[in-house]
Amino acid sequence: AKFRLVQGYVREGSVIKAAKLLDELEKDSPNDAAFAAERRNIVAKEAEAEKKQRKEFAGMFDRAKK
Numbered sequence: 001a002k003f004r005l006v007q008g009y010v011r012e013g014s015v016i017k018a019a020k021l022l023d024e025l026e027k028d029s030p031n032d033a034a035f036a037a038e039r040r041n042i043v044a045k046e047a048e049a050e051k052k053q054r055k056e057f058a059g060m061f062d063r064a065k066k
Contacts, residue, residue, distance in 0.1 A: 006038055015045050 002025055009018035019042050026035050 003034065003038070010038065010041055010045060013045070013049075015042050015049070018042055 002021060006018045006022050006025065009015070009021065018038075022035060022038060022042065026032070026039075029035065
């Protein structure tokens with residue numbers, strides 16, 4: 001049931017909550033392939049969000065060119 005909650009958090013975009021809950025689950029079953037796959041999904045979502053944020057704020061702090 002907790003694993004489904006993790007998947008829901010990932011799809012919702014709450015990767016921090018998902019990662020914390022997945023950490024708890026991985027303590028009990030560290031070699032579970034489904035947990036590893038979901039961890040990769042979380043890492044991919046974080047990277048995607050960071051890339052989007054960098055693009056969004058790309059020129060924000062550059063000096064205005066005249």
